[in-house]
Amino acid sequence: MGHYHRRDKEKVCIRTRKVYDWVTRQIDVPLRSFSGDDLEMIFPTTNCQRTGTMCEFLTAQAMDPQALTIRCFLTDAAGNPIDPVVDQDALICQEITQPNGRQPVNVTLPSGEIVTLQKVKALVKGHVVVQIVSPTGTVICQSSPIPFATAQTFILCAPEGTQLNCHISFFECDTSLVCTDNFAQLDVSITLCLEVQMEADVKIEVEARFCQPREELAEAVLCPTNKFPPQCPDVFPAM
Template sequence: MDHSHHKEKVCIKTRKVYDWVTRQVDVPLKSFSNQDLEEIFPEHKYHRDGKNICEFFTSHGINPEDFTIRCFLSDEDGNRIDPVVDNDALICQEIIQPNGRQPVTVTLPSGERVTLQKVKALVKGHVVVQILNANGQVVCESDPIPFATAQTFILCAPEGTILDCHISFFECDASLVCTHNFSQLDVSVTLCLEVQMEADVKIEVEARFCDPREEILEATLCPTNKFPPQCPEVFPAH
């Protein structure tokens, strides 16, 4: 039977999105001072003789203001990763509640009352902080610093749906404060979290079967157009 020109009803299995939201998340600020600084910038990497980063700078007559600090997302081994491409390096999963997803009744902008579900998501990852000198060379690099945040969403999430979440944007900032009697590193993380509730479903659609297209053969090496293009707008003259 020729299926190329008529439509018929077919049943397909696909992933249905029940709900989809995006949220900007500001992870709580992480601060490190004194002993904490020694732990995240391990001495065996930089031979600091027991000094933390600020003490190391001071003892060598280096002004911390002459350095820049950058922060980036990494895996647990400290390797830089792209949050949009390498989402597998981040943990983004549902927090299972003892009594399941709790129903929540909300009022829509239209005034309609609907019952949705409370879904909790856990996001975990690591960042690395680097200190660079005026020439852009890395002077010190931290061990991977873990971060985590738990977020609660009100979604259409009936039983049988699963949480799918990923990071669409990631930003990490770090600042180092060094004085004569005070040392502190602050790390802040901002990310955009996209959350979807999904389930595999079977749906009926009206469609027609596809036929393969004609193959496009490799162009010949011999030129077929022997003349340059004309300029009819200006020549021959009217």
């Protein structure tokens, strides 16, 4: 195995990212509803190859529009599906700068102690796409990317010099389309979990020891020990 330096441990100075505070919040984005001209605009004819209104088109596709499946998913600004956990760059999640900086807020802890924290505002923006799927599973219509946004206020340990790091750890989009003789409306509801951290680069002293590469382990080779098939002693060569 590898060998350590003569001194087992020594104090070293390292640069690392320190988390000053960390919270998670479930957020219900305000419901977005589309009707009239707005409903027609988010489903362009190039995406649906339709004539007439959306409800006329859907009725022509299925006698009962309620038999159609409507699904909604997160996308980038161009309408490409994204995974919010993996493709964080496709979303905007940033601090909203306040004119007088982060305002101090006195908070009473469960122990009764009063501490001073800071008010931090975060902005989350992204896009979703709505697809209408036939009973046979064929996408018959797809919307243009629909923008959404939410602004949230957090009370955090956020002293001057710390930066906001936020990302979405869960995302769910639900849709409902109503088509009647006198009424047509699409509702889009979004629920997400927002993780917010206040961070800063710091230099800390730790007691550690330097390590060396270990010796490489050779792959074990199992050689067969039984080279011959099993014998039949009852019949040969006993007979």
